[in-house]
Amino acid sequence: MGMRKVAVVGAGMTKFVRRAQETAKELTWEAAHMALESCELTMDDIDGVCFGTAPDAFDGVHYNGEYVSDGAGAWRKPYMRSYVGGGTGVFVPIQGWYHIASGLFDVVMVVAEEKMSSYYPHAQAAFMTIFDHTTERPLKPNLLWIFAMEMNRYMTTYGISKADIAQVAVQHKRNAANHPCALLGDANITLDDVLKSEVLAWPVQRYDVSPVSDGAVAVILAAEHVAKRITDKPVWIEGVGWHLDTTFWTNRDLAYPRYVEYAARMAYDMAGITEPNKEIHIAEPYDPFDYKALHHLEGLLLADRGKAPELYSNGTASLTGNMPICPSGGLLGVGNPIAAAGLMKIAELFWQFRGEAGARQVPGRPRHGLAQAWGDLMQVGTVVIMGR
Amino acid sequence: MTAKIKEFPGISLSEQDFIDGKILYNFDKLNGQYAWDTGIGIGSYLASLKNGVILGSHCKTCRKVVVPPRIICEWCYRPMDEFVPLKDTGIVNTFSLCYVTWDMKRIKEPEIPAVINIDGASPLHGIMHMLGEVDPKEIKVGMRVQAVWKPADERQGSINDILYFKPIEEQSHDTPES
């Protein structure tokens, strides 16, 4: 195919906090600056900037991409902001990838940032505007509704219990206790803690969901010939995929995320992976809710339909298992600044493959890893496969 | 790199910081008003709701009957062949019992959103609406429900012309698939 190879050569992130003192521009700068320092580059070395952030409504700024652009280093540079809802965190590195794979750029700064705490009184209310303005908003919907309904459909279709699902929250939050930026890490959380937490929108309970937070993550991508000069341990982007399903989410089967499967197949094809559950050694599926991790693992073809909970109960998903899942702690453990959370998974894979993940380090010599994000009205899957 | 970096940026604020006046802030609100043209598809849907009918549309190529109606079939990418009046009964595809409002206020009696597969539409094709006149503990996926309409002279051509869906008094089937 003669496609240019692209690698991740640097990464940086801020802590994920409930409410940051830093402004959106400052959070963005902190992450971008750290990413540059991590590979000893300056903005002069950067050819272009790709930025991702969730809906402007949260920040209370129209053209928010323009507003935050200087924080990302986009002054006098080619700059574009992309979004696919919650899938943005794993999409913006794909955007960076095609900037470089197109041959037009050699080194690109990719930043994802979220400042959800600006919304008053609670960011949750802003989510009402994601629903169809004519056929759904008049019902005053709550974001929790669609997750709760999807979770219910998933549980009912496959006979999965709350305890099956709660083990995901337990494992991810325990993993996150080793992540220096984590908001929700808890080395001692138990299944009982999750199952006894306050019911928000049955079957969703408080510990099933990762609350909104502020934070930013940045990675630096480089074309092969440049990557090898910047670092002796580039982590390659081996496959990318993204798919957006129809807007009419009430005309689909919510028990299975087929758009995640299509995105995954696109990425597996590109990476030359034919048996994902054998060849993917680290998985970072998107987990804003615990059941979502399971839902997505099935869409990613890493587990049969209805069988993803077994990955957790049989130890496959643990740090020392055959396919550690969310060693970072995921969104449930680290936090949920929408776009930044997805990019955090990319940064995690970057650090894992370089042996720099500290106490979260996956043992052995993992060869391929996968990061996935999801977004919109149960609609978009974005997948990136990385490897040594 | 996380193992190499000791300090991560990000200063966390608490509610108390705001109450104590330690944080300066600016407050602003957008007066954002929109009047969305409904067009042919949704316009027909709303007009039909005013008449107490749930409207769908039919594509002869893939033979789907979908709701809400649109002017094109997104799968075949061709115009829909006709609008089709559907029944106002259906099956609960999924539901939730929500104890917080859209702006995160805690409520005692849950709001009950549901996806209801409408009779007359293709399988797994439905709309989101609310359930009412039902004991939350009795709701099951697969339950048969019936729309409860506003009186004809109060309808405006809106999704709220249907107040909610309530269970139909009959032996219900507990199968999760519709």
Place this chain on the structure above:
Amino acid sequence: MHERVAIVGIGCTGFRSITPEQSYKEMVYEAAMRAYNDAGVDPRRDVESFVTVAEDFHEGTSIFDEYTPDQLGGALKPVQTITGDGLHGIATAYMLIRTGQFDIVAVEGHSKASNIKTLPEVTAYAQDPILNRPLKLNSHFIAGMEMNRYLFESGSTPEHCAAVVVKNKFNALKNPFAPYGADITIDDVLSGPVLSWPLGVREAAEHADGAIVMVLASEDKASSLTDKPIWILGSGWCNDSPSLEYRDWAHAIYTAEAAQMAYRQAGINNPLEAIDIVEVDDIYAYKELQALEALGFCREGEAGILTVEGFTSPDSGLPVNVSGGSLGMGNLLDANGLARAYEIVLQLRGEAGPRQVEDVNIGLAQSWRGVPTTSGAVLILAN
């Protein structure tokens, strides 16, 4: 890598001040159908990726990308949204095809400005919430200040700016897609009410509704789909400072840098010699003059003189905004750049009818995202 990419299909609904009979989805479908027919492709089978340009607050919906796929034929396909102008969308499609992973990509942009009842407030919501918004100024003030400084530094005059309005609105009379064509004089423009001095009401483009879709293809596919592929020679885009407090108020540096990026790719050293026809941003009349200078067609201060001398008229040295520009076609929000590119494609294909300029081989389209941004893009096309 696919090095050469061409535009193989275009579709446009035309523009009007209101479009009450169509929802935005139905409007986009109309443009898309025309583009796919023009290209001879079936989106479900042939189009491999879709790019939409949109902003949430222009739609009144958050995470607007949710609502984009179906009317484009993109349901369950790789679809993405770029918060940019239509030329950013084309640049994205260009990059996607160049990677070698995609052969045919569609780009869409639209405006339903008529549905935004409080558009000035929405636009003001883009101003810095802490430093600028508390001043409670209508965003046109930014254009007024920029025009003031531009006139001061370049020596251009209000008459020069008015000449742009006269030219573009007159050009628009020959464009069936343009709702705001008119035969007016410089005096008509200057005697109108003041908007944000020195900017006059008649120098600001009014908004219009409509949609445009374009289909891009790699060289192999392009040759089999059409005998009039319009090749992308160069695509550039750039951002300057978003902050009002530190930006160059007289010069559109973002346009100059975007142009440099595109000229480099196209191997163009002398734009005036190489380029036969130009479509630039004229949301405010002075922007056309500022853009022509930033694009390197003339020195600072010369664009106004060239305009009153008729050099930028359709039948002269460098035809600029033969379509009527935004002043004639309407301010189309994020679709402005696509409208500029649309005219260039028509001209290069020889399909511009009564507006056709003779002997055009290379054209340039440029756009700006509007106040308060400093974001612009440039596209160079050839037949």
